[in-house]
Amino acid sequence: MISNDKVYTYSETDKLIDAICMKFKDFRLLSGEIISIILKNSVEYVLFYLAALRIGCIINPYPYNLESKDIARYMENVNPKLLFCNKEHYEYMKNSTRTRTILVDDDFLGKLGVANSISDFNPEQKSPACIYYSSGTTGNPKSVVFSHKNMLSNISSICRGFKFNEQETHLVILPMGHTASINYSFLPCTLLGGTLLITESFWKIRQNFWDLIKKFNITYVEVVPSILVALLNTPYDKKNYSEIKKLKFIGCGSAPLPIELQNKIHQKFGLKVANLYGLSETGPTHVDYPLDEDWKPGSIGKPLDVNEVGIMDENGNMLDHDQVGEIVVKGENVFIGYHNNQEIYNKLVINQCFHTGDLGYRGKNGMFYFTGRKKDLIIKGGINISPDEIDEIVFKLDEVKEATTVGMDDEYLGEKIFTYIVLKDGKKLNDEKVKSFCKKFLSKEKIPDVVKFVESLPKGPSGKILRREMKN
Amino acid sequence: MGKLEEIIANIFELDPTEIKKEMTPKDIETWDSLSQLDLLSTIEKEFKIKLEFSEIFTVMKIDDIYKLLSKKGVL
Numbered sequence: 428m429i430s431n432d433k434v435y436t437y438s439e440t441d442k443l444i445d446a447i448c449m450k451f452k453d454f455r456l457l458s459g460e461i462i463s464i465i466l467k468n469s470v471e472y473v474l475f476y477l478a479a480l481r482i483g484c485i486i487n488p489y490p491y492n493l494e495s496k497d498i499a500r501y502m503e504n505v506n507p508k509l510l511f512c513n514k515e516h517y518e519y520m521k522n523s524t525r526t527r528t529i530l531v532d533d534d535f536l537g538k539l540g541v542a543n544s545i546s547d548f549n550p551e552q553k554s555p556a557c558i559y560y561s562s563g564t565t566g567n568p569k570s571v572v573f574s575h576k577n578m579l580s581n582i583s584s585i586c587r588g589f590k591f592n593e594q595e596t597h598l599v600i601l602p603m604g605h606t607a608s609i610n611y612s613f614l615p616c617t618l619l620g621g622t623l624l625i626t627e628s629f630w631k632i633r634q635n636f637w638d639l640i641k642k643f644n645i646t647y648v649e650v651v652p653s654i655l656v657a658l659l660n661t662p663y664d665k666k667n668y669s670e671i672k673k674l675k676f677i678g679c680g681s682a683p684l685p686i687e688l689q690n691k692i693h694q695k696f697g698l699k700v701a702n703l704y705g706l707s708e709t710g711p712t713h714v715d716y717p718l719d720e721d722w723k724p725g726s727i728g729k730p731l732d733v734n735e736v737g738i739m740d741e742n743g744n745m746l747d748h749d750q751v752g753e754i755v756v757k758g759e760n761v762f763i764g765y766h767n768n769q770e771i772y773n774k775l776v777i778n779q780c781f782h783t784g785d786l787g788y789r790g791k792n793g794m795f796y797f798t799g800r801k802k803d804l805i806i807k808g809g810i811n812i813s814p815d816e817i818d819e820i821v822f823k824l825d826e827v828k829e830a831t832t833v834g835m836d837d838e839y840l841g842e843k844i845f846t847y848i849v850l851k852d853g854k855k856l857n858d859e860k861v862k863s864f865c866k867k868f869l870s871k872e873k874i875p876d877v878v879k880f881v882e883s884l885p886k887g888p889s890g891k892i893l894r895r896e897m898k899n
Numbered sequence: 900m901g902k903l904e905e906i907i908a909n910i911f912e913l914d915p916t917e918i919k920k921e922m923t924p925k926d927i928e929t930w931d932s933l934s935q936l937d938l939l940s941t942i943e944k945e946f947k948i949k950l951e952f953s954e955i956f957t958v959m960k961i962d963d964i965y966k967l968l969s970k971k972g973v974l
Contacts, residue, residue, distance in 0.1 A: 840936075
C-alpha cells in the first residue's frame with residue numbers, strides 16, 4: 428500500500444494487522460461480533476478491515492462523508508460491539524450511540540505495540556464477513572450482510588473477469604465506505620498481491636490526477652460518471668499525459684454511465700471506460716472488459732462466472748433476448764440477508780433469485796444492457812439515496828400536507844434531488860426552511876437540491892402518490 | 900470581510916481570517932465536489948451571475964474564485 432507518500436510492504440501490513448488484532452483482543456471481542464468503522468480513505472481503513480476478519484469479527488464500514496447523525500440511525504439497527512472512528516465523528520458518536528466508541532487519531536498506528544503473529548480465524552464459509560451500509564429509511568434500514576463465501580466468490584470472479592494479476596497498481600479515489608473501491612481494487616489487489624495507492628478523494632487530488640497515474644504506474648482506477656465529467660473539464664498537462672503507459676482502462680460504476688461520456692473519454696484521452704454494473708446486495712454482477720477485441724461501449728457486459736443473470740417479466744417469467752424486464756441475479760455472490768430485516772429480504776430474494784429493481788435486456792450476443800430503474804432510487808454523484816428517507820424527514824414539518832421526492836437528470840451529478848410539497852391549507856413555507864430542516868437529520872448529499880411547492884400531486888386509484896409522474 | 904469571503908467561510912465552515920488565496924481542497928477538509936457546487940451556486944445567486952458548466956471545474960484553488968468573478972466583472 429502507498430498512502431501519503433509512505434509505502435507499506437505486505438510484511439509491514441501483516442504486522443500492523445496483528446497489532447490491531449491485539450488491540451481488538453483488549454476489548455475482549457469474540458468471533459462473530461460486529462466492529463463498525465467510520466474512517467477516511469486511509470491505511471487504517473484497510474488494516475481495520477483485515478484485522479476484523481483475521482480475528483473472526485464482522486466488519487461494518489460506513490461512508491466517512493455521511494453525517495454522524497445519519498450513521499447513528501443505521502448503527503441502531505446493526506448494534507455493533509465497537510466503533511472506531513476519526514475525530515470528525517468521534518464526539519457525536521461517543522455521546523449518541525450505545526456502542527463503545529474509540530478514537531482513531533493521526534498517531535493511532537504509531538501508538539500500537541509490537542504484536543505476536545495472530546493466526547487467521549477459519550470461518551464457516553456461510554457465516555457473515557461484512558455488513559455494508561445501503562440506502563434505506565429509518566423504518567426500513569438496509570444493512571447488507573455478505574458471507575465469506577459471497578465475498579471470496581465475488582472478488583475472485585472479478586479478478587478473472589477483468590484479467591487482474593499481481594502486477595496491478597490501483598488508484599483509490601472513491602470513498603472506501605462504499606463498496607466500489609473495496610470490490611474492484613482493495614480486495615482484488617489484496618487477493619492477488621498487487622499495490623494500492625490510497626488517496627482521500629478525487630476532489631483532493633483532481634489537479635494532480637494524471638500526475639499520480641503516471642508517477643505510480645497506475646494500471647486501474649475506479650470512478651463514478653461525475654468524475655469523468657470533471658476529468659473532461661479539468662485542465663491537464665498534455666505532455667505529461669502522453670507519458671502514461673500502464674493505465675489499461677478506467678472502470679466506472681455506481682451510477683448509469685451515458686454512452687456519450689464513454690465515447691468522449693475515449694476521444695479525449697484514448698482510454699476505454701468499462702461500464703460497471705452491480706448492486707449493494709450482490710456486489711458486481713457483470714464484466715464489461717473493454718480490452719476485448721469485439722468490445723463496444725454501451726452495454727454492462729456479460730455476467731460474472733459465479734452468477735446467473737436473467738430478465739424477468741412482472742409475472743415471474745424469464746424473458747428471451749431483446750425483451751426488457753427486471754434484472755434478476757442468482758449465485759454465490761448474492762448477499763445472505765439484511766441485518767435485522769428479514770421482511771425486505773423475503774420480498775426481494777425469491778427462490779434464491781435477487782430481484783434488483785433495475786430494468787434491462789440481454790442482447791443476442793449475450794451482452795446485457797441497463798435501461799432504467801423499476802424501484803424509486805436516486806443516484807446523485809454515484810451515491811444511492813432513497814427518496815423515502817427524504818420524504819420521511821419532510822413530513823415532520825407541520826406545514827406539509829403531502830410530499831414526494833424524485834431524482835431529476837443532471838449533466839454533472841447524474842441526478843439531482845427534487846422535492847415537491849403540497850402545503851396544508853393556510854400554511855406557509857419556503858425552500859430554505861425545508862433545506863435547513865433536512866440538514867438537521869440528513870447528510871448533505873441527501874438535502875434536496877430543489878424544493879417546489881405545488882397545488883397537488885398525481886395519485887393512483889388507491890390514493891398512492893405516483894412519484895414517477897413527477898419525473899415527467 | 901467582503902461578501903465573497905463571507906460565502907466561502909460559510910460554505911467551507913471556516914473562520915474568514917483563515918481563508919488564503921493559495922488554499923486548495925487539500926487544505927480545506929470540507930471542500931469536496933458537493934461543497935464546490937454549493938459554493939458556486941451561492942455565488943451565482945448572490946452576485947447575480949451565470950456560470951458556464953465548464954467554469955465549475957476551473958476552480959482548483961481559492962484564488963481561482965476571485966479570478967472567475969473578476970472575469971465576470973463583479974469583483
